[in-house]
Amino acid sequence: MDIDCVELMCMEAEEERRAFPDPVLLKDERVMERLLKSEDRYLPSHPPFQFQKDVKPYMLKIVLSWMLEVSEEQKCEDDVFPLASNYMCRVLAVMQVPRRQLQLVGAVCLFIASKLKETTPLSAEKLVMYTDYSVQLAEITEMEMVVLFRLKWDLSAITPNDFLDQILDRLKPGDLKRIKRYAQTYIALCSTEFKFASMPPSLVSSASLATALRAIETEWSAEAVFARLQSITGIEADCLRHHQEQIEAEVVQFLTFNSSDKSSPPPKSDEGPTTPTDIRDIVY
Template sequence: MSSNIPTRRVTRATRSVKENENANARPSRVSTRSKVLAAAGTATATTSKTTGGADTGAQHKRKREIAEGVTKGAENSKPPPKATVDKGKGKDTKVIPAGKVSKATTAITATRAPLRPVGTTRTTKSNTHVETKKNVRSEVDAMAIDLPSMDVVEVVVPAPARPSTSAAASKKATVKHAAPKHISQESFEEPVSKKRRTSSEAGDDAHLEPIEEEQGSPLVENVQLAVATVSNEDDVGWDDLDRDDDEDPLMVSEYAAEIYEYLRECEMTTMPNPNYVETQNEITWSTRGELIDWLIQLHSRFRLMPETLYLAINLVDRFLSYRYSSLAKLQLVGVTCMFISAKVEETLAPSVSNFIYAVESSYTEHHIIKAESYILKTINWNLSYPCPLNFLRRASKADDYNQMTRTLGKYFTEIGLLEWRLLSAPPSLLAAASLWLARMVFGFSEWTPNLRHFSMYPEDALIPTANIILNFVLKPIRYEQFYKKYAAKKYYKVSVHARHWATSLWEEGTHVDLKADLVQLKKIVDEQRSEQLAAEAEHAEEQEV
């Protein structure tokens, strides 16, 4: 036991010498303590090397002498030696002032006193740091729910300001949403104010109402008169043609009348504003017609259902009745509405890539998907638009399902998509007027009680709508794709036949007053019908002979 004690002391002294030699290197607690001992007397290390075999009493005696020498040297020397004390992590070195050396050296004689000043200083700084952060957190995050950690750097984010009702704030909000380059998620934000704006946000609520507000339109007054006439008129003399379909469960003849009454209620909820172009800045009726003519061509290329085209154009008009659109985004609105309509009506709808190819990659898939969401939100997800062809099929039942008049009626009904003056006509009225004019073209001038009952309109209510269709036929051909579509053999070339019939009675470009010319027109039609029947009878006799 006694022989091991000097060996351990020699090892500690050797470590102190090595640390003193590397004083310029990274300091440590051992080296710092050895520097204090070395300042008192350097001969201690040499003595400890030469007295490796001394006894324990001699070692304790030398230790006491060294301690007393250090204390006396520190008190007698006026410029006390500067001692460097490490903070404990080997990064920085702190200089102890002269007034504190006596306290530090006195503590050496007790228990490891050189570490006490460092610990005291560090504790004081830590407490000050903690109190400062507590004060900052209490001042800044007084409304915070989750208190942040002490080690996390706190970033103060100011609360968003409430929207101002001043004119300047409204102007800034308008500029923020004005003419977005692409339809983005910001377009779904609610408008700040109700003032008229030129962006895609909602404007005045006055021009967003359906056609009931347009009381000055003759066609709207005619629609209201027609509804009142049908409801008050004694509807007599018609045959119950639905009874013939009682054995066919697909015709649901028991509920046919109720179904069409419901469709007439739905058509009034999906009517666009007939004068919405007046609220647009860049779109005119001419550009709308060009867009619809292109949509008709796109519809034919994809070979979609007729109901898809009608719903798509209804979505375009309803969306533009509620939102402003730039001319550069008009084609995006049209192709997106066709994409939505195809999803609703088609069994196998074209994909987004097909529509991107149709627009020659002018827009991306992201644009169409975002526009789809925006349009559906604008129209409040109301896709229950009753197609005019549904009412045309119903009225064609009273016409013995004449294929020619029905096909020509489809042509006249589709004119309602291009002619903006027919926007205020409900689908049921447009279908009935188209069938009435188609029968007139083929020589059937009588509007029978069955036709009146199944079309739900009397003849007087159909004349203003049919007059607009007739004037459209007499105009020079402007929409080539639409005219070529019904000039095909598939549709019996009804567009060519209707134009030939109209130009044979009136000159091209003439504005016809059908109500004034109705009596004379019926007389001419009846004469042509009589001549046609006589010619067919003669031809039949010749074949028999």
């Protein structure tokens, strides 16, 4: 066999297949209308902590951040973590979870989301390893059925990432790839905060895009950005501005909290990322 053919086969074996945006779906107004019409269906039925007695907000924040680290270290699709976060908040809204099982539920939500979105889903064995063996394989498979039952097997939830390509195709910004990467980072950051779980995905997506546009496309005025997003999504400009300011506050808080990391040496190449979505690289 020719050496070039062998090298090509090796490259093909290592490359992960990724879907690309379908221009037909992006141009069809019915897709955007359907997303906007259906998004409220996948919001938590109640605030997560209205139903919980043992789980506190900071505990959920820790577990969601851990889920983000795992998905980033495993190079999961960008849709996996926001979807897993949606599952987590929906489950907590309808089922009491003891604090000792919170990470187990988070691992299972990540497990299910990766099955739905990944070409090669995360294995249960790998998730057990990421929990530092605090949960067992049998517990993951048992809890998976519980989570699926609580979600009523309604797994194709609409997340903020579902709106990104739709809105960007209509906005037509200059540096599209960079703006999308920034917006995905902001969405991932919002997905670690339960207070964003009750907000419509279109609102989180639009506010994240507005934050990205203000950081990159400086020639766009704030009024022009909000007016354009309002014409696309139907969300009031004042509402967009308010939530965009909330995202900016979260970014500032995150950067302030992690500022001490800049003075520490970078991790070795074989170590996992300490900050999964590399938000500290964003100029804000």
